[in-house]
Amino acid sequence: RFKEKNEEARVHFIPYLKEGVFVTLCAPVVIKLKGARCYLKGNVFLENEFLSTERLAELISSLICKEEQEKETRDFLEKLNGVFALVAETKDIIFCVVDKTRSTPLFYVKTKNSFIVSDSAYYLKDKINPHLNEENAAEFMVAGYVTGNETLFDDIKQVRNAEFLIYQKNDGLLKSCCYFKFLHGNYYELPENALLEILDRTLVNAFSRLVKSTSQQGKTLVVPLSGGLDSRIIVAMLKRLGANDVICVSYGRKGCRESEISKNVAEALEYEWIFVESTAKKWRENYNSKEADLFRIWAANLTSLPHMQDFPTVKELKLQGKIPENSVFVPGHTGYGTYIPDSASFDLEAYLEASLKKHYNLWPYGQEPEKVFKQRVSKLISGLEIKDNETFANALEYFDSNERQAKFILNSVRVYEFFGYEWRIPLCDSELIEFFLRVPIEYRINCNLYKKYARNCLFSGELEMLQKIDCTTDFLNLKALKKRSIYEKVLHYRTFAHSYYDQKVNNPVWGRYFENPLISRLLIKVSRYDNENIDDYPLLKSILEYRNEEKYPLTVNGMSSLEYLSGIKGETYASRSKKVIKPAGSPVKRPL
Known part of the structure; x- marks a missing residue:
């Protein structure tokens, strides 16, 4: 943690996290300038020229020290190319930004009297001891990530892709700005x-x-x-x-x-x-x-x-x-790529159905969770028009870029x-x-x-x-599968039969959970799958019960998401020792 004169406004990066020979994390480059200090992870190009960390810090500092800097800052950030997360601090403000893909995440907490930004959400969790947000946890369970600027815990937020924050120390105001949007338009009119x-x-x-x-x-x-x-x-x-x-x-x-x-x-x-x-x-x-x-x-x-x-x-x-x-x-x-499902209509409801089918599929769920997820997706695409196949596809890609690609892939x-x-x-x-x-x-x-x-x-x-x-x-034959001849379909299925076997049938990755993966997976199809650590969360429990009643097959990522949630309350980042520990008396992850 780097303390400044204002004790309530802090910037924290993990300098390192080391356990034996296995873990070494990259520390940020810290640049001290007159009137500002910058912390940078990543590498950046501007107009096809590689920017040194010192030069980038100078350019950012000159922008954020101005009175009316928002538009100029947005225009400058849009020109940047690369993968990065940057925090700059002056005597008056803290400025945070991540690249267009959120390749290096940043997290923050704003209370009535303080603002802390870090690349470790666990560090922030230790600071404020927040409550687990059950709706966010349900989304994580079935999608593998939390959408928007939310995390699994109340009050801990994340900087979204192509977003920058400006925190004013004097009055405690926090402003969020988007400098780039994944929206299609201004199409090429070229052969x-x-x-x-x-x-x-x-x-x-x-x-x-x-x-x-x-x-x-x-x-x-x-x-x-x-x-x-x-x-x-x-x-x-x-x-x-x-x-x-x-x-x-x-x-x-x-x-x-x-x-x-x-x-x-x-x-x-x-x-x-x-x-x-x-x-x-x-x-x-x-x-x-x-x-x-x-x-x-x-x-x-x-x-x-x-x-x-x-x-x-x-x-x-x-x-x-x-x-x-x-x-x-x-x-x-x-x-x-653009995915357009077979649909009789191109409207919001059809879009929500397609989005849930594509992204919220690690666990099956009933009507109550479905309603929650549809509300969340609707909020994230608010303002986008969906009226035909083109706008339908644009909305799908917009969500995919901002959420699945940025948070999961x-x-x-x-x-x-x-x-x-x-x-x-x-x-x-x-x-x-x-x-x-x-x-x-x-x-x-x-x-x-x-x-x-x-x-x-x-x-x-x-x-x-x-x-x-x-x-x-399949890049040699670009026809949709349903439009191919019988002979072409036979070639396709023959080509991909081995891949299906490797991925779906005899995949050693199931060894994460089972000593005898194939036998265990067959048995669990006709048996219950329980996890007592989510008993206090009705929405999560309803998802698990729905699976048990319908006997849906399990997925590797679905089991991983539930396991992570079941043990999360006891995990702590100890800032002084720079080690991850589990405090005495914390819930233990149940073997799956």
């Missing part, structure tokens, strides 16, 4: 070939920024290379731009199709390939380890489901020294930080985001433009061999 050319230039720019801030600084790029399209585009772009210090990593059941495809892609590009085998036993040992408990607290931050999928792999890479200490992970997170990068590595997300580059916001809907449906670019443009010439390697993303 497909022209759009593909713009997309190509945009991707080259995005990956040039990546290479400039990593490879050209002597860092090794580590790409989690799956059998899908996004990570294949990443390694193809790196090869195209001449990046040589690249390691491709794959994990899963030995002999699984994803890893076989990954190996073929890496070998075709002449990149080093590392495979980390996953077994149910490994998963059980890792999931129940002390460092996994620490990671869940660090990664979830009372807001998002901890992303455990990469945890055993990154841990093994770290402990066995398989990748350099200066490695930078480059996952293939993106969201450029991108939160997976916490695992890299936890083990002391940097990360970049080039497919979420601001220039790419702004490009796709201008792409007409007919090119966004089923990611058609994105897939055509890979098939016809990127995977050509020296990279043409990438077209011929199997892919778990």
Whole structure:
């Protein structure tokens, strides 16, 4: 914690959190200027030039020290590209901002006489001892994250993506401003070939920024290379731009199709390939380890489901020294497709039904929770018009970008930080985001433009061999499945049968909970699933009872969300020792 003259206005960042050799967290860069102090995590580009932390601090400080700074600050922040969280403090104000994707979260508490901002929601929880918000907890249970600026506890808030806060110390006023919105419009009126050319230039720019801030600084790029399209585009772009210090990593059941495809892609590009085998036993040992408990607290931050999928792999890479200490992970997170469900009408009610089906699906639930969730989604898209398929799709993507992508998908990068590595997300580059916001809907449906670019443009010439390697993303045939011939459907199902088996049937990740995953999952389909730690929360209990009555199958993430909630009340961040502890007498997580 950094104390200032005003004891009631405080800025707190976790300097480090260390447990054995497993946990090393990146501290913020602290820049002291005349009249201001800035705390920064991340890296930032302005007009395609990398900004040093000192230069960014100077620019921000000059803006926030002005009397009427809101519009100028908004315009400046909209121009920034990169992943970052920044807090600046002067004698009069505290200024907080996160990037357009909320890749590095910030949390805050405002009471009558104080304001505290931190990158640890647990730190704030210790400070004010708030109440668990049951509606927020129910949303977390079925969606995997808490929407809006809420967290699981009353009075602890989060800075939303593309948002900045200004807290006035003298009068205690807090103002929130949005500097960018994920809204489609100002569409390109160009033929497909022209759009593909713009997309190509945009991707080259995005990956040039990546290479400039990593490879050209002597860092090794580590790409989690799956059998899908996004990570294949990443390694193809790196090869195209001449990046040589690249390691491709794959994990899963030995002999699984994803890893076989990954190996073929890496070998075709002449990149080093590392495979980390996953077994149910490994998963059980890792999931129940002390460092996994620490990671869940660090990664979830009372807001998002901890992303455990990469945890055993990154841990093994770290402990066995398989990748350099200066490695930078480059996952293939993106969201450029439009999903339009079959619907007889395009109105608010149809939108709410589609949103709940897509996002609120970790647990089944009855009418009462459904009503609560619909009210929350309605509030988040307030002001958006829904009248046809285009506005319907825009509203779906707006929610997806602000909530699922920002809170759930991108939160997976916490695992890299936890083990002391940097990360970049080039497919979420601001220039790419702004490009796709201008792409007409007919090119966004089923990611058609994105897939055509890979098939016809990127995977050509020296990279043409990438077209011929199997892919778990169907990018060669862009027809909707229901419009394909019988022969085309047979090819599709034959291609994806192995992936279904690996993901749904024989997935070692279920070893988190069961010694014999397949048998246990079959038995639990016809039995009750109880957790006594939620008995005091009627809404949560009703969701669990609904599942038990209807005997719906369980999901990995659903079990994880309930487990996290069942143990959350006893978890504490001790600021003095810089360790995560459980106080005596706290509820113990019940083994699942």
